[in-house]
Amino acid sequence: MATGVRSSSSLNEVADRAPQRHVLLVEDNDEHAELVEFMMEQTHPDLVLERFGEAEPALRRLKEGSPTPRLILLDLKLPGISGLDLLAAIKSEPSLRSTPAVMLTTSNSARDRACAFENHANAYLVKPMDFLEFKARVEATLRFWLDHADGL
Amino acid sequence: MIRMSIAQRIYLGFGVVVAIAIALAAMGIGSAGQARDNARRFRELNDRTFAILELGTEVAELQRSVQLFASTGHESLATDAKQRITALTARFDTAEAIEADADSINLVERMRTSLKNYQGSLETAVDERRVRYELVHTQIPKLDARLEAILKGQTSVTGDSRWAQIRTSSRLIRSNLYQYLYEPDYALLTDSMELTQRMDALAETDQERAFVGLLEDYSRTFTRIVQATRGYLYLVGVVMAGEAWEFTHLSERLRSVALADVPEIVDGMETLADSVRRRTLVGAGLALAAALVLSWLVARSISGPLTEVSHTLDRLAKGEHVAQVPGVDRGDEVGVMAAAADAFRRANERTESLLDKSRELGLEVQASRRDLERSNQELEQFVYTVSHDLKTPLVTSLGFIGMMREMAAAGQLERAISKLDVLERSNRRMSRLIAELLDLSRVGRLDTEREDIDSGAAVGSVVEDLSSRLEGAGCRVIIDAELPRVRMNPTRFRQVLENLLTNAIKYGKPKEGPFEVRIVAREAGPERATLCVIDRGQGIPPAHHERVFGLFNRLTVEGEGTGLGLAIVQRVMETSGGTVGLESSGDGNGCTFVLEFERSG
Numbered sequence: 001m002a003t004g005v006r007s008s009s010s011l012n013e014v015a016d017r018a019p020q021r022h023v024l025l026v027e028d029n030d031e032h033a034e035l036v037e038f039m040m041e042q043t044h045p046d047l048v049l050e051r052f053g054e055a056e057p058a059l060r061r062l063k064e065g066s067p068t069p070r071l072i073l074l075d076l077k078l079p080g081i082s083g084l085d086l087l088a089a090i091k092s093e094p095s096l097r098s099t100p101a102v103m104l105t106t107s108n109s110a111r112d113r114a115c116a117f118e119n120h121a122n123a124y125l126v127k128p129m130d131f132l133e134f135k136a137r138v139e140a141t142l143r144f145w146l147d148h149a150d151g152l
Numbered sequence: 153m154i155r156m157s158i159a160q161r162i163y164l165g166f167g168v169v170v171a172i173a174i175a176l177a178a179m180g181i182g183s184a185g186q187a188r189d190n191a192r193r194f195r196e197l198n199d200r201t202f203a204i205l206e207l208g209t210e211v212a213e214l215q216r217s218v219q220l221f222a223s224t225g226h227e228s229l230a231t232d233a234k235q236r237i238t239a240l241t242a243r244f245d246t247a248e249a250i251e252a253d254a255d256s257i258n259l260v261e262r263m264r265t266s267l268k269n270y271q272g273s274l275e276t277a278v279d280e281r282r283v284r285y286e287l288v289h290t291q292i293p294k295l296d297a298r299l300e301a302i303l304k305g306q307t308s309v310t311g312d313s314r315w316a317q318i319r320t321s322s323r324l325i326r327s328n329l330y331q332y333l334y335e336p337d338y339a340l341l342t343d344s345m346e347l348t349q350r351m352d353a354l355a356e357t358d359q360e361r362a363f364v365g366l367l368e369d370y371s372r373t374f375t376r377i378v379q380a381t382r383g384y385l386y387l388v389g390v391v392m393a394g395e396a397w398e399f400t401h402l403s404e405r406l407r408s409v410a411l412a413d414v415p416e417i418v419d420g421m422e423t424l425a426d427s428v429r430r431r432t433l434v435g436a437g438l439a440l441a442a443a444l445v446l447s448w449l450v451a452r453s454i455s456g457p458l459t460e461v462s463h464t465l466d467r468l469a470k471g472e473h474v475a476q477v478p479g480v481d482r483g484d485e486v487g488v489m490a491a492a493a494d495a496f497r498r499a500n501e502r503t504e505s506l507l508d509k510s511r512e513l514g515l516e517v518q519a520s521r522r523d524l525e526r527s528n529q530e531l532e533q534f535v536y537t538v539s540h541d542l543k544t545p546l547v548t549s550l551g552f553i554g555m556m557r558e559m560a561a562a563g564q565l566e567r568a569i570s571k572l573d574v575l576e577r578s579n580r581r582m583s584r585l586i587a588e589l590l591d592l593s594r595v596g597r598l599d600t601e602r603e604d605i606d607s608g609a610a611v612g613s614v615v616e617d618l619s620s621r622l623e624g625a626g627c628r629v630i631i632d633a634e635l636p637r638v639r640m641n642p643t644r645f646r647q648v649l650e651n652l653l654t655n656a657i658k659y660g661k662p663k664e665g666p667f668e669v670r671i672v673a674r675e676a677g678p679e680r681a682t683l684c685v686i687d688r689g690q691g692i693p694p695a696h697h698e699r700v701f702g703l704f705n706r707l708t709v710e711g712e713g714t715g716l717g718l719a720i721v722q723r724v725m726e727t728s729g730g731t732v733g734l735e736s737s738g739d740g741n742g743c744t745f746v747l748e749f750e751r752s753g
Contacts, residue, residue, distance in 0.1 A: 029544060031574055035551040042558065077540055106543040109536065127543070128550040131558070 020070040025051040026058045026086065027075040027104070032127065036073060036104065043135040047071075055081035059089055062096055069099060071142060074121075076105035076112060084115055091120040100145045102137065104129070157484040158454050165446035172442055176435040183428040190421045197410055197417065203243075204407045207263075208400055210240055215396045218274060222388035225285060230278045237271045255409045263402045270395040273387045280384035287377045288333065295370045296326070302363050318360060321347050322367055329374045341378065344371055457486040465493050468500055534703060538589065541704045541715065545582040549575055581714075588716045591647075595720060596727035599643040604752035607683060608635035610642065611671050614649040618657075625657045625667065632672045636681035638749035644724045648732075651717040652685045652745050660687025663740065674746070681751040686744045693738030700734065721745075 023040065027033040033051050040049050047070065052058035055078050062069075072090065076083040083103065090096045100122040105112065108126045116124050123141050125134065156164070214236045221229035244264050303319060325347050328340040348364065348371050355364045457479040464477050477497055479490035552575050559568035608631065615622070615629045622629060638645070656669045669687050676682040692700055701722040704715035725732040725747065735744040 029548070031548040031552065031578065032544075034574075035548075035555060038555050038558075106540050106547050107536070127547040128554070131554065 020067050021046065021048050022067055022069040023047045023049050023071045023073065024058065024062065024069040025049055025073045026053075026055060026078065026083065027051065027073070028053050028078050029075070032075070032104075035128075039129070039131060039134050042131065044138065054079060055083070055086040059086060062090060063093065068095065071138065072099055072101040074101055074103050076103055076107060076116070084119055087116065087119045087121060098145070100141045102141055158450075158486065161450050161453060161484075165443075165450045168446055169439060169443045172435065172439040176432065176439065179431055179435065180428070183424060183431075186424050187421065187428075190417055190424065193413070194417050194421075197413055200410045201407055204403050204410060207240070207243070208403045208407075210236065210243075211396055211399050211403070214240070214270075215393070218277075218388055218392055221281075222277070222384060225281050227278075230274070230281075233274060234271075237267065237274065240267055241271075253409070256406055259402050259406045259409065263399055263406070266395050266399045266402065270392055270399070273391045273395065277384040277387040277392065280380045280387065284377050284380035284384070287373055287380065291373045292370070292377075295366060295373060299326070299363070299366050299370065302359070302366065305359075314354060314356065315360065318351050318354060318363060321351050322363070325351075325367060325371065329370065332374065333377070336378070336381070341374070344374070454486065457482065457490070461486060461490050461493055464490075465496075468493070468497055473501075473504075537704045542582070542585060545578040545585070548578040549582075552578070585714050585716070588714050588720070592716060592720050592723060595644075595723040599641045600727065602639050602641055602728065602750075605638050605640055605642055605645055606635075607638050607645070607681070607749075608632075610645055611635065611649055611683075614646050614653065618650065618653055621657060622653075625661070627657055627661070627667045627669060629653065630668055630670045632670075635671070635673050635683065636749075637752040638681045638683075639752040640728050640730070640749055644728055648721050648724050648747065649685075651721045652747075655717055655745075656685060656687040656689070656743075660689035660742065662688040662742070663690075676748060679751055681749045683747045683749070684744050685747070686742060688742040691736040691738040691741055691743050692734065694736070696738070697734045697736070701732070 023044070025033060025036055027036065033053075037049055037051070040047060050061070050069070052061065059081075062072075074083045074087055078086070081089075083105070087101055087103070090099070090101060097120075101120070102123040102125060103116045103121045104125050104127060106127045113124050122145075123137050125137055214233055217229050217233040217236060220226070221233060241264075244260065244267070299322060303322075325344040328344045328347075331337075332340040332344075348367050351364045351367060352361075355361045460478040464474055467474055474497055477490050477494040479486050480494050481487065482490065552571050556568040556571050556575075559565070559571070611631055615631065653669065660669055661667045665688065667688075669685065672684050672686065674682040674684050701718045703719050722732050728749070730747065730749045733746040733748070735746060736742065
């Protein structure tokens, strides 16, 4: 079912238009992180995945380090600072506001969805994720941002 | 006074004051009557004195008339004197005012007698005067005429020396006697008598003897005149003057008798005036004092309780609690008011107690609603957390199955098979989670019977059971020799100790030095027993102390904890009448979990 996911033309298009190749993943669960890495490897092999287990170092890296990632993948439930708080912190930072953030979570509750979008999440994916859906979402988000980044 | 109404009290007060005023008035009226009596007596005395004085004046007038009469001999003066006497007598008859007492009566009687004597003397004096007048103006001229006639008839006998002697002597005698009338020198009279006797001896003829006889008559008449003159002069000058003096003296005495009462009356009037003034002053003072005292009493007996009642009503109106309304037992209008206020107060209290009750009920309702809300929230949180934590291994399993399928499809069979471990671990974790959740749900329902436990022995047994895991972690457990006996369910005790030791194995390893966990007793009073599980690991910052006992709240992502261990410990301790606490600074000095139990009896 996940075999026909490769669409190099679209990937190349994305890669050509945006120089950043980094994708930031914040996920405390190792297995879940491994799954995301595998999916990214399968769908977007040209992008570099940086993984953090907790919110604090991730935020530090975003604020101080470079390059600015092209995409941020956030688990909702993190030890210490929660994924939602991290999202809010990222979106209140002017330099990061235009970086798309996708929530990855086991929770399918309407409340969590609403909270995520209130804090300016760009997409919300419920685990376990289907390869096709994951790929399509990530691509759609990236493309949308490439189209509108100048105007935002 | 207590049982009288306010109106009655006011009436009584005014009544007393009015009574005093009436008494004062009565006293004034009495005193005025007395003063009037005194004045009347004084006036009577005055009249009496005046009448007596008048008597004296009258008598003086009378005496003057009589004196005039005596010296002039005018009959009219005698008549006047008589009229005066009659008037005086009449005055005595009518003037009872003068006869005030025995003394006065006696004196008046004597005055009357004196007046009568005076009258008698006057009569006699008038008679004597009349006799003298008769003699002087009738007898003497007659004798004179006869003597002159004889003398004229004898003119022829001239040269008769004897006759001439007789004639000369007669002239001398007559002139002597006339002179005596105007100048009563007794020598003139005796000379004339002597001369007459000598003439008698000298007379020789009948004619001469008749002449001498006439002369002798003449002399006798003169003697009679002298006697009469002497008589009325004596009467007027001695007897009547004496009577008049007596009369005047008596009237003086009468006056002094009358005046003797004056000082007494004046004294009486003064005393009366003084006593009236004193009594009026005292009475007025009394009335004033009574009015003041009574009005004060009445005012106080009214205003005091009224103020108290109104103050109480004020407090009631403000919603204050008042134990007792003052003046309820009074019999007057204030009592009625106080009783009404008391009824108001009781109603108020009933309302208040009802309000309190309803407030309590409201609070209870609120509290139970809050409890309900909290347990709802807790349940929601629980469901949320449980669903997440239960989903996590499922997500892992499903994700890995998908990934392995991808790998297999790509011909990476070895790689796919290598992921079976993750799949298995994930499923085991799922299984353990379900088991622990079930266990948590049983806390407080199963294994609740408490027993006396020798905590030292129980801890030793748990440590022995965990020995392989402890050894695997390189951890050594040091147990105090003296641990207290506690009261708890043995299964639950084991569970708590197991969980805490498991926790210590996971998180209690120090950065350097030997990995040791100590179990010690701590002093906690006569009814409690305390055990401490102490590790030397990183510790937990105080901000997270509460969270570590919550469901699925793990502070690190490392290790394989379910996040339920400490939650189970807390739930067990709470349902066993104990507590669990955490002491840690979170800066590498380790954790101390403090378990407090009921000490076994």
